[in-house]
Amino acid sequence: MTQVQKDRPWLFRTYAGHSTAEASNALYRSNLAKGQTGLSVAFDLPTQTGYDSDHILARGEVGKVGVPISHLGDMRTLFADIPLDQMNTSMTINATAPWLLALYIAAADEQGADISALQGTVQNDIIKEYLSRGTYICPPKPSLRMITDIAAYTRAHLPKWNPMNVCSYHLQEAGATPEQELAFALATATAVLDDLKGKVPEEHFGQMVGRISFFVNAGIRFVTEMCKMRAFVDLWDEICRERYGVSDPKMRRFRYGVQVNSLGLTEQQPENNVYRILIEMLAVTLSKKARARAVQLPAWNEALGLPRPWDQQWSLRMQQIMAYETDLLEYEDLFDENPAVERKVAALKEGARAELALIDSMGGAVEAIEYMKSRLVDSNA
Secondary structure, three states: OOEOOOOOOOEEEOEEOOOOHHHHHHHHHHHHHOOOOOEEEEEOHHHHHOOOOOOHHHOOOOOOOOEOOOOHHHHHHHOOOOOHHHOEEEEEOOOOHHHHHHHHHHHHHHOOOOHHHOEEEEOOOHHHHHHHHOOOOOOHHHHHHHHHHHHHHHHHHOOOEEOOEEEOHHHHHOOOOHHHHHHHHHHHHHHHHHHHEOOEOHHHHHHHHHHOEEEEEEOOOHHHHHHHHHHHHHHHHHHHHHOOOOOOHHHHOOOEEEEEOOOOOOOOOHHHHHHHHHHHHHOOOOOHHHOOOEEEOOOOOOOOOOOOHHHHHHHHHHHHHHHHHOOHHHEOOOOOOOHHHHHHHHHHHHHHHHHHHHHHOOOOHHHHHHHHHHHHHHHOO
């Protein structure tokens, strides 16, 4: 194995947000002081679905699974003493993404930040919400318009911002096979890019293709998950080149962040979740060709309740040990020319291409989305 110059590590994140903006801000600043290199914001369910914290339908859910944000004051408090022009922030928000991104920009502007220098991601995958979570507000057609309106806005005003995280994470949790996870995520990306045509100048379209990022689930089946990531890399490069004519290899990179599978963590003997999390992280870090750009890990006791700061620190240290104490980042891809890996990747790509062909035959984005939803329903029947 040829030793090469050491790579830069991926972004270290923890998925965090709870109770109040003030308490979440304290947690963010504590995690950053421990070596975390990016933020990943969890919003509570009322915020995700467009309700203020004092709305009657929000009762019992405020601050339960994330931080409640009802207005600019909350967003200002959430990022107090955190210079947003020096931060890479991922916001897991979909149906209300236009509004939350606007609040983030306003908070950064109040700090005196150069808005064009802001870096981060707004998940903005309302299609995934419709397919697998149910926390959408509008049906597919207007949802698609909102996604691409945000993308067009970021091209003009936030050139370093990722306008969408195509999210296959919840597809896996909704029962998708690895082949379906590949196909449905890629079909979502192409639906968005097809709709984006005409909203941005033609000469900038390749750059917008390059700004699309993905958010992927890594489960316990280590070899399959690692091969799935390599299949994603190959298929996305193929789509960018053949469907959209993107000639710059940098714009065809499969850029993804990952949270390993929280649904597979157990309440019984929760200490064993540490091993599950580590094995799942290896699937997205060992292969240089398909290494995640950002990683966030759940806490060992997440199946029991919201993780405490110490629990999140443990997950952060797991990433830091892998990146800084091992020699992983000193080598080329460990799996190139491995016949077992090549066979598995080829099989995954073949299955995904078959699904993509069916999706393309549906006749339009809305029809394709309904088809994918029916497939997930069938898999859970």
